[in-house]
Amino acid sequence: MATQFERRPDDDSILLPAATIAGTRYGASILEAGNAIHDASTGDVIGWQEHADAAQVDAAVRAAHAALDAWRSRTPASRGKVLRKIAELLEAERAQLSAMQQRVSGKPPLEADTDVSDAIATFAYYADLCANAALFGADALTVPDDTVIAERHYEAVGVTALIVPWNFPMVTTAWKIAPALAAGCTAVLKPSEFTSPVEHMLAAIMTAAGVPEGVVNLVNGGGEVGALLAAHPLTDKISFTGSTAVGRKVMQVAAQDMKRVTLELGGKSALIVRADADIEQAIALAMGGAFTNAGQMCSATSRILVHDDVYRKFMAAFEVAVRALVVAPPWTENVSMGPLVSRAQCARVKALLDQGVAHGATVAFSGTLESACAEGFFMAPVVIAEPDAANVLWTDEVFGPLACVKSFRTDDEAIALANDTRYGLVATVVTRDDEAARRYRQALRAGLVWINTPQLIFPQVCWGGLGLSGIGRELGVAGLRSYQELRHAVVARA
Numbered sequence: 075m076a077t078q079f080e081r082r083p084d085d086d087s088i089l090l091p092a093a094t095i096a097g098t099r100y101g102a103s104i105l106e107a108g109n110a111i112h113d114a115s116t117g118d119v120i121g122w123q124e125h126a127d128a129a130q131v132d133a134a135v136r137a138a139h140a141a142l143d144a145w146r147s148r149t150p151a152s153r154g155k156v157l158r159k160i161a162e163l164l165e166a167e168r169a170q171l172s173a174m175q176q177r178v179s180g181k182p183p184l185e186a187d188t189d190v191s192d193a194i195a196t197f198a199y200y201a202d203l204c205a206n207a208a209l210f211g212a213d214a215l216t217v218p219d220d221t222v223i224a225e226r227h228y229e230a231v232g233v234t235a236l237i238v239p240w241n242f243p244m245v246t247t248a249w250k251i252a253p254a255l256a257a258g259c260t261a262v263l264k265p266s267e268f269t270s271p272v273e274h275m276l277a278a279i280m281t282a283a284g285v286p287e288g289v290v291n292l293v294n295g296g297g298e299v300g301a302l303l304a305a306h307p308l309t310d311k312i313s314f315t316g317s318t319a320v321g322r323k324v325m326q327v328a329a330q331d332m333k334r335v336t337l338e339l340g341g342k343s344a345l346i347v348r349a350d351a352d353i354e355q356a357i358a359l360a361m362g363g364a365f366t367n368a369g370q371m372c373s374a375t376s377r378i379l380v381h382d383d384v385y386r387k388f389m390a391a392f393e394v395a396v397r398a399l400v401v402a403p404p405w406t407e408n409v410s411m412g413p414l415v416s417r418a419q420c421a422r423v424k425a426l427l428d429q430g431v432a433h434g435a436t437v438a439f440s441g442t443l444e445s446a447c448a449e450g451f452f453m454a455p456v457v458i459a460e461p462d463a464a465n466v467l468w469t470d471e472v473f474g475p476l477a478c479v480k481s482f483r484t485d486d487e488a489i490a491l492a493n494d495t496r497y498g499l500v501a502t503v504v505t506r507d508d509e510a511a512r513r514y515r516q517a518l519r520a521g522l523v524w525i526n527t528p529q530l531i532f533p534q535v536c537w538g539g540l541g542l543s544g545i546g547r548e549l550g551v552a553g554l555r556s557y558q559e560l561r562h563a564v565v566a567r568a
Contacts, residue, residue: 079121079271088121090270092295093130094277096137096288100130109267109296114180114413115403115450123270125295131262131302134291138233138260139308141288146230146258153256154204159283160252161197164190167279171244174272176404179243180412180450183404185367192531193248193276196549199533200256203554215562223565228558230258231334232310235303237324239316240266240415241370241473244276246338249537249548250313251280251290257557259311262291264300268415301327309333311557315372318471318497318542325545336546336556338372338538340471341499344492345375346514348485349383351504355526356380357391359502362528364477365399365455368414369423372543373500373529377468378479379488385481389459392479393439396455401475402444413451414474420451423474427456430467436460438479463494471497485510493519498540500524521547 080089080099088111092101101124111121126134145153164171168190175186203209215224236250243265254261265273277292293299297320304312304327311334314324318339328335345363347356363375380388402409414420431437438459443452455475461468468478482488492501501520505511511525521539524530531537531549538547546556 079274082122087119088271090121090123090274090294092124092126092293093134094274094292095130095134096141096291097281100126100133108294111178111268111271112416113177113450114415117417117449117451120177121271123267123294125267126293126299128302131293131299131306134262134293135233135235135303135306135308137288137291138262141286142230142233142260145260145286145289148258150204150207150210150256150258153258154201156284157197157201157204157252157255160280160285161194161201163279163283164194164197164276167275171272171275174275175243178269178271179240179415180404181367182409182412185412186404189242189245192245196248196533197252200252200554203551204256209551209554212563217564221567223567224562225565226560226562228257228555229561231557231559232259233308234259234261234311234313234557235264235306235309236261237264237300237303237312237314237316238266238273240268241367243269243272246315247273247276249553250315253548253553254313254557255285255289257554259557260289262293262303262309264293264295264303267294267296270294304328304333305330307331311335313548313556314338321544334556336538336548337544338546338548339542339544340497341372341374341539341543342377342469342471342495342497343373343375343500343502343520344377344379344518345502346488346492346504347378347380347384347388348488348503348505348507348510349381350506351381351384352506353384353387353391356388356504357395359504359528360392360477361395361399363502365411365475366529368411368453369455369475370414370419370473372471374473375500375502375529376472376477377492377495378477379482379491380479381488382481382483389438389479392457396439396441396457399441399455400444401441401447401452401454403446403450406444406446411455411475413447414453415451417451419473420453423453423472423476426466426470426472426474427476430458430461430465433465434462435465435467435478469495485513489514489517493517496542499543500529500539502527502529
């Protein structure tokens with residue numbers, strides 16, 4: 075089933091409605107209120123998106139509220155069959171979804187295809203959980219009173235507001251929608267205004283898979299639409315992925331009605347290369363951790379800590395790898411890194427680089443751009459050597475292709491440097507010493523630590539961080555529980 079977009083008659087560009095509510099599309103003139111959608115590799119306008127107004131956001135939430143009782147009353151196994159069908163249709167639409175990821179975000183083919191695989195795996199995983207009746211049934215509890223029976227059970231939290239970012243469209247959406255539907259919740263999705271076409275494709279797939287009308291609704295727009303959705307009195311839970319600054323605002327709004335929240339926010343993560351590390355492996359992990367998705371990852375390990383004994387060897391090899399990195403549009407042969415998502419994001423990252431250099435940071439080396447990058451939102455990868463601990467490039471989330479490298483002499487120093495941040499999302503350690511690896515796993519203040527592996531993310535393993543990196547966990551059984559309320563009952567024995 076190929077997704078059919080509406081088109082403008084004059085230039086055949088994509089038209090995306092302001093909202094899709096209970097299966098019906100809403101919107102007036104696309105030029106009255108909305109935004110252009112660009113091809114990040116060329117800067118060309120490929121579509122137009124309307125923004126929902128307050129009435130449409132209200133209608134979307136009310137549609138989700140009206141559909142709630144019927145959806146959560148279905149058996150988990152029944153909901154799981156729908157999730158399984160979504161996974162199957164995603165696989166059938168893999169080529170089209172990957173192509174749209176490449177066109178809008180400029181992702182290299184391998185990254186775009188990996189995004190599709192991640193979404194498929196997430197829906198399949200929660201379909202499997204729905205088949206596990208023990209996760210949804212009541213548990214008997216032992217209490218010191220034989221005259222009563224005590225039980226605990228989990229119930230769908232209700233109507234969920236799902237607000238997703240532009241760096242991994244469809245992926246972060248699957249991380250939210252799949253467990254929400256598995257739990258019996260209904261949803262209103264607010265995609266990023268920069269990358270919404272693939273989210274509309276996913277929404278069409280969910281409808282084709284049998285998600286009933288009103289169970290998943292979609293509203294388009296920017297921060298103003300997200301704010302309306304988060305503040306709606308019939309919204310029971312907000313799941314937001316984005317910047318820490320906006321996450322604070324979401325939390326403040328949620329506090330008014332004590333809405334449940336999951337906040338997956340920023341990061342400023344470390345990759346630690348010990349003296350005994352395999353340098354070739356360390357370079358591969360540094361390249362992937364800093365420059366995948368052009369560095370537009372909350373999990374970017376852009377603070378690279380290298381033991382003094384291997385620092386020169388690492389930097390020499392890192393320079394070779396960075397200079398060899400092919401930065402180009404997705405159709406380029408051997409492309410390794412694509413553009414940033416927008417002209418504004420590209421300008422923001424370059425401004426941060428200029429600010430950091432103005433305050434003493436030294437560019438050790440940088441990569442190059444292919445000639446085909448002239449019109450898109452591209453930036454060459456940059457590596458900073460030994461920045462001051464207070465430099466903005468070391469302390470702040472850049473969200474672009476920039477890495478900082480510092481040397482250390484002892485494990486204590488490396489751990490202290492890695493933990494010297496208000497974020498706490500992930501960390502990577504490269505070492506051949508099992509005992510040292512165990513120590514780092516325990517001492518690093520991060521929600522997820524990788525040891526000698528790339529940034530593997532499985533649906534079975536929870537995702538989330540500490541400090542300014544957010545609240546709550548996505549994926550895994552904990553991801554399901556985040557869309558459920560824990561309840562208890564104490565009943566007199568007959």
